Structure formats: structure tokens, C-alpha cells
Amino acid sequence: MNIKTLLWLIAAAFYLSPALAESGITLEQPPKSLANWYKPVNKRQVWLHTMFRLRRSMLAIEDYANSGNAAGMTKWTQKLESDYLKIAEMVPEWQQRTKPELFTELSLAIQSDDTVTTKRVLKQIAKSCDNCHATYRPVVAALYRSPDYDEILVRKNATETQGFEDAMHQLPNSINRILIALEDKRSADAIQAAHRLTTQLNHLGQSCTECHKDNAPIIRIMGKPTQRRLDNLVQYLTQGQVKESQKLLGEIGVTVCARCHSIHRTLADLKGVLQP
Ligand code: HEC
Ligand code: HEC
Ligand code: HEC
Known part of the structure; x- marks a missing residue:
């Protein structure tokens, strides 16, 4: 069999196989309520700025955990929790995607100077961030933060x-x-x-x-x-x-x-x- 015939057969197999013909990417639409936290409904990109604060608080807690600064950790954990809770307040449909219960564990670990548990819980929180991002982040950026040519x-x-x-x-x-x-x-x-x-x-x-x-x-x-x-x-x-x-x-x-x-x-x- 020469290479041309082989390529033709591969192409035909793709074309005829129903499973492959149906395969594709599905993207999940974010809940409609998210629009309330972006322009033009909102004056500011509230959602995105909440996200930037979350990342800053995570870094502060990690750094203070490494240097054993309990006061620093406590301060930034309060900030992190307050912003984290806003996720489900702003978009109630995403409540299931957050893990607020982790904050009880985090605060206890910090109070009892338990660095190992502190770091483990932080990782769990970060995982809840990553899970949501994997599904929605690119879609949301394209939908709410890309220029719109309809009115031009x-x-x-x-x-x-x-x-x-x-x-x-x-x-x-x-x-x-x-x-x-x-x-x-x-x-x-x-x-x-x-x-x-x-x-x-x-x-x-x-x-x-x-x-x-x-x-x-x-x-x-x-x-x-x-x-x-x-x-x-x-x-x-x-x-x-x-x-x-x-x-x-x-x-x-x-x-x-x-x-x-x-x-x-x-x-x-x-x-x-x-x-x-
Ligand atoms: C602003 C910079 C800009 C320049 C300069 C530009 N384009 Fe575009 N072009 C766009 C954008 C943005 C879209 C998508 C528009 C949309 O989807 O609303 C587009 C879409 C298109 C499309 C697809 C239209 C459709 O929706 O079916 C064609 C064809 C095209 N451009 C051809 C050209 C050619 C040829 C040139 C150069 C002579 C050119 N464009 C220069 C920005 C530009
Ligand atoms: C329920 C969903 C969800 C959860 C949970 C979530 N995020 Fe996000 N995050 C998003 C979405 C959607 C975007 C995209 C926003 C955009 O691009 O406008 C985003 C964007 C971001 C960005 C901006 C990325 C960039 O560089 O442009 C950062 C930083 C971020 N999130 C941090 C966090 C952190 C830290 C956590 C956890 C403590 C978290 N997020 C939890 C949905 C979520
Ligand atoms: C609907 C809004 C919109 C229109 C119309 C538009 N742009 Fe842009 N353009 C943007 C955005 C948003 C960016 C990315 C952020 C930025 O640089 O402002 C960008 C970025 C750019 C950049 C790269 C960044 C930089 O500052 O050099 C160039 C070059 C550019 N645009 C040229 C043009 C030209 C030329 C036209 C007209 C033919 C045009 N744009 C029309 C929204 C638009």
C-alpha cells in the first residue's frame, strides 16, 4: 500500500466513524447572573477584581505560612474568606463550586500553629479555584472582556x-x-x-x-x-x-x-x- 492510499484510508475512517464524527469540544456557558459583575451592566469589572484580590490573599497566606507569621496569616485569611464568600453571593448558581467549609479548618490550623495542615487546606482551596477556572475562565474572558464590534x-x-x-x-x-x-x-x-x-x-x-x-x-x-x-x-x-x-x-x-x-x-x- 503506498502512502497516499494509507492517508486516504485514515481519512475515510475518520469520516465514516460515527463516534469520531460526533466528537468535539463542548464549552459550558457561565450563569447569566455573572453579567451583573461586568461592563456594561456594572461600571467596573467587579468579578475580575475580586479574582485578583483572591490571588493576592492566597500568596500572602502562603508567604506568611513559610515565614511562620501567624498575625499575617490571620489577617489575610480574613480577606481571603470575605472575597471567597462573594463568589456564591455574586453568582448563586456557582455555590456548589465553592468550599466555604474549608475556612473553618484553615483558621483552626493557623490558630494552633499547624503549618502542615495550613498548607494542605490552602492547596484544597486552590483546587476549588482551579476546578472552576478549567471549565469557565477562557469562556468568561472571551464573552465579557473582548471588544464588541456590533456597534461600530x-x-x-x-x-x-x-x-x-x-x-x-x-x-x-x-x-x-x-x-x-x-x-x-x-x-x-x-x-x-x-x-x-x-x-x-x-x-x-x-x-x-x-x-x-x-x-x-x-x-x-x-x-x-x-x-x-x-x-x-x-x-x-x-x-x-x-x-x-x-x-x-x-x-x-x-x-x-x-x-x-x-x-x-x-x-x-x-x-x-x-x-x-
Ligand atoms: C480592526 C482591524 C482590522 C483590519 C485593519 C482588518 N480587519 Fe478584517 N476583521 C476584523 C474583525 C474584528 C473581524 C471580526 C468582525 C466580527 O466578527 O464582528 C474581521 C473579520 C473579517 C472577515 C470575516 C467577515 C465575516 O464575519 O464573515 C473578513 C473576510 C475580513 N475581516 C477581511 C479583511 C481584509 C481582507 C482586510 C485587509 C484589507 C481586513 N479584514 C482588515 C478586524 C480588522
Ligand atoms: C466558581 C468559579 C470560580 C472560582 C471558585 C474561582 N474563580 Fe477565579 N475566575 C473565575 C472566572 C470565570 C474567571 C475569568 C474572569 C475573567 O477573565 O474576566 C476567573 C479569573 C481569575 C483570575 C484572573 C486570571 C487572569 O490572569 O486573568 C484570577 C487571578 C483568579 N480567578 C483567582 C482565583 C482564586 C485565587 C480563586 C480561589 C481562591 C478563584 N479564582 C476561584 C471563576 C472562579
Ligand atoms: C471594538 C473596539 C476596537 C476597535 C473598533 C478597534 N480596536 Fe484595536 N484594540 C482593541 C482592544 C480592546 C485592544 C487590546 C487592548 C488595547 O491595546 O487597547 C486593541 C489593540 C490594538 C492594537 C495592539 C495594541 C497596541 O496598542 O498597539 C493595535 C495595533 C490596534 N488595536 C489597532 C487598531 C486599528 C488600526 C483599528 C481600526 C482599523 C482598531 N484597532 C479598531 C479594540 C478595538
């Missing part, structure tokens, strides 16, 4: 605007029309499509300020080098320089589209899957 409008022409996603759909069409016209030696059409791409990207660039108050990120992707490439593109197309035009389009694809996508689109796509 992009100029379409002198009088109209369009949604962000519609604007995105136009961009590959312009690039492909340039490439098709180049290949089929329709120079005037290629130039026209290049002008359209330039206009579309300028309009897109104006929408960045909806989220970026600072100019630096916008300049990184839409700045002078990009403007120069777009100008050169029209020039090369006009002079019939096919290879150079193709090369420039590739550069625009990487420095404009791919660079922006690596930050913005990956998360947006993930959020789209989670929140259809």
Missing part, C-alpha cells in the same frame, strides 16, 4: 455608513478584484478596484477611534507605510508592473489585514461562536 459603524460612501462586518466583507472582494483584473490584463478595472480598496481602508481607519483614544495603535496599522503601499499600488498598476503589484498586495494583506486580525478577529470569532 464604518463609512460606506459620502452619505451612508455600514456595520463593521459588512465593511469586512468588501475588503477581500476589492483585493481579489485587483488580482483577477491583473491576471486577465484588465488594467483599468484593476486601478479602479485599487482606488476602492484605498477608500475602504481609509474609512475603516476612521472607525478605530471608536475604541482607541490614543493614536499609536491606529498609526501602527493604518499609518504612513500603509498609505505609501496603497499609493504605490495604484502607480504600479498604472505602469503595468504586475509582479510588483502582486507583491504589494501581499504586503498589505500581512501588515494591514493579518496584523489587525491577530489582535481583533481571533477573539471576535471565538465570541461569535459562544454567543451565536
Whole structure:
């Protein structure tokens, strides 16, 4: 059997096997009440800040346990407990995922100077953190802390605007029309499509300020080098320089589209899957 046949058989086995066809990843949605502790319902990212405090308290207790500082341990255990109890207060559906009873044991261990038990209970608490994180952390970050493009409008022409996603759909069409016209030696059409791409990207660039108050990120992707490439593109197309035009389009694809996508689109796509 040659390697091609073997690969074909493996592919066919995957395709035909019902068990494998059904296999996939299932992600659990967090309870709806979590939304109360994030923007826009809340002014602050209350949930996340509670989490940061939990981690700080855990570290303080561990460090004081290692240096045998009972007062320090007691102080930070109170902080830890108070924040830990907030988990189920904020999201009652997650009560089962917390282990508040461990705090009685922790306080007793600290009072009786029992470092071994203190460390063991801390590990158990950390385990309850990890269990919840394994299921929910990435989903929650994508759902509540990734930028939202639904409200962003992009100029379409002198009088109209369009949604962000519609604007995105136009961009590959312009690039492909340039490439098709180049290949089929329709120079005037290629130039026209290049002008359209330039206009579309300028309009897109104006929408960045909806989220970026600072100019630096916008300049990184839409700045002078990009403007120069777009100008050169029209020039090369006009002079019939096919290879150079193709090369420039590739550069625009990487420095404009791919660079922006690596930050913005990956998360947006993930959020789209989670929140259809
Ligand atoms: C803000 C920086 C940014 C730039 C610059 C950018 N994109 Fe996008 N693009 C996005 C984001 C964000 C999404 C996901 C939008 C969503 O899901 O709401 C996206 C989605 C897309 C999609 C999928 C649309 C869909 O939902 O079906 C295509 C196609 C696309 N971009 C093409 C391009 C091309 C081609 C370029 C370059 C000429 C480009 N984009 C430049 C941010 C950008
Ligand atoms: C019932 C669920 C649950 C429990 C229990 C829990 N967390 Fe979290 N934690 C989350 C979720 C959900 C996130 C994601 C929040 C986000 O990204 O906005 C998170 C995020 C975090 C983060 C932020 C991670 C980062 O670097 O961005 C820290 C730190 C953290 N948790 C610490 C803790 C500690 C310490 C404990 C235990 C003492 C704990 N958490 C218990 C649900 C939980
Ligand atoms: C819906 C909101 C949103 C829009 C619209 C948006 N961005 Fe961003 N962008 C973000 C967020 C959030 C981050 C990550 C945090 C940060 O850096 O502010 C980011 C990060 C970046 C970064 C990397 C970090 C940095 O500061 O250099 C660049 C570059 C960038 N954006 C460029 C752009 C450009 C160019 C546009 C318009 C074509 C754009 N963004 C449109 C939300 C947005």
C-alpha cells in the first residue's frame, strides 16, 4: 500500500466513524447572573477584581505560612474568606463550586500553629479555584472582556455608513478584484478596484477611534507605510508592473489585514461562536 492510499484510508475512517464524527469540544456557558459583575451592566469589572484580590490573599497566606507569621496569616485569611464568600453571593448558581467549609479548618490550623495542615487546606482551596477556572475562565474572558464590534459603524460612501462586518466583507472582494483584473490584463478595472480598496481602508481607519483614544495603535496599522503601499499600488498598476503589484498586495494583506486580525478577529470569532 503506498502512502497516499494509507492517508486516504485514515481519512475515510475518520469520516465514516460515527463516534469520531460526533466528537468535539463542548464549552459550558457561565450563569447569566455573572453579567451583573461586568461592563456594561456594572461600571467596573467587579468579578475580575475580586479574582485578583483572591490571588493576592492566597500568596500572602502562603508567604506568611513559610515565614511562620501567624498575625499575617490571620489577617489575610480574613480577606481571603470575605472575597471567597462573594463568589456564591455574586453568582448563586456557582455555590456548589465553592468550599466555604474549608475556612473553618484553615483558621483552626493557623490558630494552633499547624503549618502542615495550613498548607494542605490552602492547596484544597486552590483546587476549588482551579476546578472552576478549567471549565469557565477562557469562556468568561472571551464573552465579557473582548471588544464588541456590533456597534461600530464604518463609512460606506459620502452619505451612508455600514456595520463593521459588512465593511469586512468588501475588503477581500476589492483585493481579489485587483488580482483577477491583473491576471486577465484588465488594467483599468484593476486601478479602479485599487482606488476602492484605498477608500475602504481609509474609512475603516476612521472607525478605530471608536475604541482607541490614543493614536499609536491606529498609526501602527493604518499609518504612513500603509498609505505609501496603497499609493504605490495604484502607480504600479498604472505602469503595468504586475509582479510588483502582486507583491504589494501581499504586503498589505500581512501588515494591514493579518496584523489587525491577530489582535481583533481571533477573539471576535471565538465570541461569535459562544454567543451565536
Ligand atoms: C480592526 C482591524 C482590522 C483590519 C485593519 C482588518 N480587519 Fe478584517 N476583521 C476584523 C474583525 C474584528 C473581524 C471580526 C468582525 C466580527 O466578527 O464582528 C474581521 C473579520 C473579517 C472577515 C470575516 C467577515 C465575516 O464575519 O464573515 C473578513 C473576510 C475580513 N475581516 C477581511 C479583511 C481584509 C481582507 C482586510 C485587509 C484589507 C481586513 N479584514 C482588515 C478586524 C480588522
Ligand atoms: C466558581 C468559579 C470560580 C472560582 C471558585 C474561582 N474563580 Fe477565579 N475566575 C473565575 C472566572 C470565570 C474567571 C475569568 C474572569 C475573567 O477573565 O474576566 C476567573 C479569573 C481569575 C483570575 C484572573 C486570571 C487572569 O490572569 O486573568 C484570577 C487571578 C483568579 N480567578 C483567582 C482565583 C482564586 C485565587 C480563586 C480561589 C481562591 C478563584 N479564582 C476561584 C471563576 C472562579
Ligand atoms: C471594538 C473596539 C476596537 C476597535 C473598533 C478597534 N480596536 Fe484595536 N484594540 C482593541 C482592544 C480592546 C485592544 C487590546 C487592548 C488595547 O491595546 O487597547 C486593541 C489593540 C490594538 C492594537 C495592539 C495594541 C497596541 O496598542 O498597539 C493595535 C495595533 C490596534 N488595536 C489597532 C487598531 C486599528 C488600526 C483599528 C481600526 C482599523 C482598531 N484597532 C479598531 C479594540 C478595538
